[in-house]
Amino acid sequence: MEKQKQNLILILIFSLLCSNGNTFSLSRDYEILLHVKNTQINDQNKSLKDWLPNTYHYPCNWTGITCDSRNKSVTSIDLSEIGIYGDFPFNFCRIPSLQNLSLAVNFLGNSISSHSILPCSHLHLLNISDNLFVGNLPEFNSETFQLRVLDLSLNNFTGNIPASFGRFPRLKTLILSSNLFTGTIPSFLGNLTELTHFELTYTETMKPGSIPSELGNLTKLQFLYLSDINLVGNIPDSVGNLISIENFDLSRNSLSGKIPYAITGMKNVKRIILFENNLSGEIPQGLSNLTSLSLLDLSQNALTGKFSQELGSLNLSILHLNDNFLSGEVPESLALNPNLLNLSLFNNSFSGKLSKGLGKNSALRNIDVSTNNFTGDLPEFLCVRKKLQRLVTFNNRFSGSIPDEFGECDSLIYVRIENNEFSGSVPARFWNLPELDVVKMDHNKFEGSISGSVSRGITKLILSGNRFSGEFPVGVCELVELVEFDIGNNLFTGEVPSCITGMKKLQKLEMQENTFSGEIPGNVSSWTELTELNLSHNRFTGSIPPELGNLPDLTYLDLSVNFLTGKIPVELTNLKLNQFNVSDNKLSGEVPSVFNSRVYLSGLMANPSLCSNVMKTISPCSKHKPFSVVVIIVLVASVVLIFASVLWFLKRKSKFTVGKSKRAYRTISFQRVGFNEEDIIPFLTSENLIGRGGSGLVYKVKVKTGQVVAVKKLWGGNGRQKPEMELVFKSEIETLGRIRHANxxxxLFCCSSDDFRILVYEYMENGSLGDVLHEEKCDELLDWSKRFRIALGAAQGLAYLHHDCVPAIVHRDVKSNNILLDHDFVPRIADFGIAKTLQIQGSENAMSRIAGSCGYIAPEYGYTLKVTEKSDVYSFGVVLMELITGKRPNDSCFGENKDIVKWVTEISLSTSHEGVQDCGVTQIVDSRLNLDTSDYEEVEKVLNVALLCTSAFPISRPSMRRVVEFLKDHKVAHPKS
Structure with missing residues (x-):
């Protein structure tokens, strides 16, 4: 018994000692954390506000801190994405129990010395990605380091990869992507025998170099990503030793030679991605051994030959062979693959017929065989499993009719079969497939009529260049999402129904070269987004509807070769037309002054009764004018106008009286204002109109307090509000009503009733940035200092939306016309009618259609319809280029098929070694600016930011928070494209 008591006492004493030891360890860690916060990092965003001294010296509930509850010590520090500044905080590593240190996505910078990294030798994970570190990579004393994960990506490290990086004994993950290295891939990385994940991508600054054969020693490697790093030479045979590899990606390099047969030794590979290289030769036949292969992408190479029959036995789920100029026939055996989900063969020289059995044995989702030399019928089983979503066969020589089975393919979303030799009637149910979004069937030999029931979700319906006949398909009028409709060059007849004017989202309407007759529908007020209207080569009669002149975005109007009569409506002069053609009609009267120009001459010809006293090739107008008739008309019109005005005034007065008693208006004030709806609504008159846009009219109103406000009255009225305008109204209220920022x-105020919706904003004296830059509406030149302040202010406004709003807000229509300027040229981001909130941080939301403005839309947006903050970043980069160049995004001076991004990028790359000031000034910088040396330095900094923002890859674009920092304090390295 005595002995048991002694043992118990010893245990208690030992436990007490351990407890004291643990308490001491935690107290030491607590002191180190506070010391680093106070001396090594700048927490200006107050993200670490809970890192405060406390009585118990207990840090385990602080932001980013994880402790081992058993040993009472700090094991992990994760300060990712909290906005800290400073140098590398090496003193964190003084905590001996620390295993994981993540500082990713912050503003830490400067170089990291080999001495400062030494205390971190006991770490298992070190992640400092997406910061601002520069200089050479530090030399690790690698033999003593315990690192399993090392991520140094998305920084500005330069030089070579140090030799010590080949001596990490336990390293499993190494990520070095998106830096500024100048060397090549070193062979000593083949010594990292525990490595399972290696990424080195998007680093074009690297010297051209080959793939070291030593990488074949990495038998545990599962993920290899070496894209866009100037790789040259052959793919070494040693890759066949990568027996554990699942992802093998060498895309966007300059690799040449054949794909080695040894690649068939990668027994577990699921994805082989070799697109955009200079590879040649045939596809190795032994690929049939790779039974786990799900994706094979060999696009944009120069491969020749044809598939091996063995390819059909591959366990493929995705096969990409696009842009390789592969030739020959696709083997029948390919159709036997039970896991083939995606087949992409576009932009090659394949010929012959597609296997009839394609889709019979696998649930095909996407097939793209466009731009080849295929012939014959479409395989009837492509959608037998009801999974096919994309059918793309354009630019081939396919013939025959669309199989009846396609009328049951409810999964189809995207169909492009234009430029073939298809014929016959389209299955009636095909037109009404529930998921259809884009249908392009133009330039074939289809015939028959279009079903009266068409899928309501279609956004593009292109049927031109066929033999479709019958009357206008009335079912099209119900396509509420339709953006583009082209039935030109067919055999349609009859009158065009007035319901066509109800397609509110229509941007392009082309009906040329048919035999339509009757009058052109005139009630076109709903076409607020229409940019192109082509009704040429038909049999339309009557006059040109003057209402066409009120369409805010119309730039292309072709009414030629019809039987139109009457005058050219003077309202058409309101339009900013790039194409105007009313030739070959029966128009009469004097040509409106705006069209009295050689630019429009060809579009006016063959109208014998038209006259002009300016253009000699058109008959001159008579000098004798029926003065008395004109006077009578003016007097009658004046009386009618006065009478109508009195009636209107009495009606409005009566309406206000009723409104006071019945409170017919629904109002919300978002700021403290000294006015109400009665101080606004009577002044929404033509005299106060200052602008019009896609969503409504804008008025300038001075209220009784003396304050001047801008009032937007949304399109719609007479008790019928447009659904999309309701969305704009709600979006503006929900967005601007809850946020406050100087930029x-x-x-200020909103008001709605059954008849209208108005939004009242602070008035911006200097209009929009687009007006000031391009319309010369400003009395003084916008000098560079003002332009830079506008750039910085706008960037701060967008950064607030992206990073400080919860949930984050994506504007989706960033452009110079949506950046307004007050009396001091302080910018304000405006027009949130199509803004979207991201409900989950970092999430991507698919939009039903492309939103934004031409010239500002990020390249990925058009085909993914994914909304992210990086879409706004791209658009802001275009605005920066506008500020520098003074040119519009789609200025004609750039040349054919070029926009401002391509133009500026090409020039900046050609002069990147000489500097903006020394070379290319007259081509890039606005010639109206008078710059000194310091201005040129700032221009070059802003230009580099613009180039980063407009990178083709969203991952390469900085966040708006980083853009603000770049504009404020940092020299931005010149990016390469």
Missing amino acids: ILKL
């Missing part, structure tokens, strides 16, 4: 336009 975001203030929403």
Whole structure:
């Protein structure tokens, strides 16, 4: 018994000692954390506000801190994405129990010395990606380091990869992507025998170099990503030793030679991605051994030959062979693959017929065989499993009719079969497939009529260049999402129904070269987004509807070769037309002054009764004018106008009286204002109109307090509000009503009734940035200092939307016309009618259609319809280029098929070694600016930021928070494209 008591006492004493030891360890860690916060990092965003001294010296509930509850010590520090500044905080590594240190996505910078990294030798994970570190990579004393994960990506490290990086004994993950290295891939990385994940991508600064054969020693490697790093030479045979590899990606390099047969030794590979290289030769036949292969992408090479029959036995789920100029026939055996989900063979020289059995044995989702030399019928089983979503066969020589089975393919979303030799009638149910979004069937030999029931979700319906006949398909009028409709060059007849004017989202309407007759529908007020209208080569009669002149975005109007009569409506002069053609009609009267120009001459010809006293090739107008008739008309019109005005005034007065008693208006004030709806609504008159846009009219109103406000009255009225305008109204209220920032336009007040919706904003004296830059509406030149302040202010406004709003807000229509300027040229981001909130941080939301403005839309947006903050970043980069060049995004001076991004990028790359000031000034910088040396330095900094923002890859674009920092303090390295 005595002995048991002694043992118990010893255990208690030992436990007490351990407890004291643990308490001491935690107290030491607590002191180190506070010391680093106070001396090594700048927490200006107050993200670490809970890192405060406490009585118990207990840090385990602080932001980013994880402790081992058993040993009472700090094991992990994760300060990712909290906005800290400073140098590398090496003193964190003084905590001996620390295993994981993540500082990713912050503003840490400067170089990291080999001495400062030494205390971190006991770490298992070190992640400092997406910061601002520069200089050479530090030399690790690698033999003593315990690192399993090392991520140094998305920084500005330069030089070579140090030799010590080949001596990490336990390293499993190494990520070095998106830096500024100048060397090549070193062979000593083949010594990292425990490595399972290696990424080195998007680093074009690297010297051309080959793939070291030593990488074949990495038998545990599962993920290899070496894209866009100037790789040259052959793919070494040693890759066949990568027996554990699942992802093998060498895309966007300059690799040459044949794909080695040894690649068939990668027994577990699921994805082989070799697109955009200079590879040649045939596809190795032994690929049939790779039974786990799900994706094979060999696009944009120069491969020749044809598939091996063995390819059909591959366990493929995705096969990409696009842009390789592969030739020959696709083997029948390919159709036997039970896991083939995606087949992409576009932009090659394949010929012959597609296997009839394609889709019979696998649930095909996407097939793209466009731009080849295929012939014959479409395989009837492509959608037998009801999974096919994309059918793309354009630019081939396919013939025959669309199989009846396609009328049951409810999964189809995207169909492009244009430029073939298809014929016959389209299955009636095909037109009404529920998921259809894009249908392009133009330039074939289809015939028959279009079903009266068409899928309501279609956004593009292109049927031109066929033999479709019958009357206008009335079912099209119900396509509420339709953006583009082209039935030109067919055999349609009859009158065009007035319901066509109800397609509110229509941007392009082409009906040329048919035999339509009757009058052109005139009630076109709903076409607020229409940019192109082509009704040429038909049999339309009557006059040109003057209402066409009120369409805010119409730039292309072709009414030629019809039987139109009457005058050219003077309202058409309101339009900013790139194409105007009313030739070969029966028009009469004097040509409106705006069209009295050689630019429009060809579009006016063959109208014998038209006259002009300016253009000699058109008959001159008579000098004798029926003065008395004109006077009578003016007097009658004046009386009618006065009478109508009195009636209107009495009606409005009566309406206000009723409104006071019945409170017919629904109002919300978002700021403290000294006015109400009665001080606004009577002044929404033509005299106060200052602008019009896609969503409504804008008025300038001075209220009784003396304050001047801007009032937007949304399109719609007479008790019928447009659904999309309701969305704009709600979006503006929900967005601007809850945010406050010096660079975001203030929403003061809103008012709605059954008849209208109005939004009242602070008035911006200097209009929009687009007006000032391009319309010369400003009395003084916008000098560079003002332009830079506008760039910085707008960037701060967008950064607030992206990073400080919860949930984050994506504007989706960033452009110079949506950046307004007050009396001091302080910018305000405006027009949130199509803004979207991201409900989950970092999430991507698919939009039903492309939103934004031409010239500003990020390249990925058009085909993915994914909304991210990086879409706004791209658009802001275009605005920066506008500020530098003074040119519009789609200025004609750039040349054919070029926009401002391509133009500026090409020039900046050609002069990147000489500097903006020394070379290319007259081509890039606005010639109206008078710059000194310091201005040129700032221009070059802003230009580099613009180039980063407009990178083709969203991952390469900085966040708006980083853009603000770049504009404020940092020299931005010149990016390469």
